[in-house]
Amino acid sequence: MDAERRACLILERLIDRLHDATVDYQCSAGVHEFVVRHSGSCFKIQFPEQSLLRRSEHDLEQVTAQIVERIRTHSLPRPTPTAGALTA
Numbered sequence: 461m462d463a464e465r466r467a468c469l470i471l472e473r474l475i476d477r478l479h480d481a482t483v484d485y486q487c488s489a490g491v492h493e494f495v496v497r498h499s500g501s502c503f504k505i506q507f508p509e510q511s512l513l514r515r516s517e518h519d520l521e522q523v524t525a526q527i528v529e530r531i532r533t534h535s536l537p538r539p540t541p542t543a544g545a546l547t548a
Contacts, residue, residue, distance in 0.1 A: 466512040466520055467492040473524040478531060499535035 461469075467487065474483045474494060481498035490509040495502065505527055515523070 461517065463492065463509045463512045466515070466517075467507070469517065469520055470494065470507070470524050473521070474528065477524075477528045481531070496531055498531050501531075501535050503531055503534075 464487075467485065470492075471483060471485050471494065474481070474496060478496065478498055481496050483497075484495040486493050487509075492507045492509065492512060494505040496505065497503075512520075
């Protein structure tokens with residue numbers, strides 16, 4: 461599988477698993493970049509082409525699942541402390 465097909469696989473997984481996100485993709489100078497906008501946050505994920513070519517399809521699935529989990533975790537709304545609130 462070539463690098464473009466592998467990048468397409470990642471793009472499809474990001475869109476499928478983050479259905480409420482906007483995902484953009486571009487490739488320039490051998491770097492495949494995904495920009496994910498989710499719950500008011502923006503994430504940039506970059507894969508050098510050689511990295512995509514070295515990884516198996518199974519590895520890419522695992523990496524994509526980890527990325528999705530991190531995006532979901534970091535996009536969770538955080539409570540805003542109010543005046544006089546105690547924090548532990």
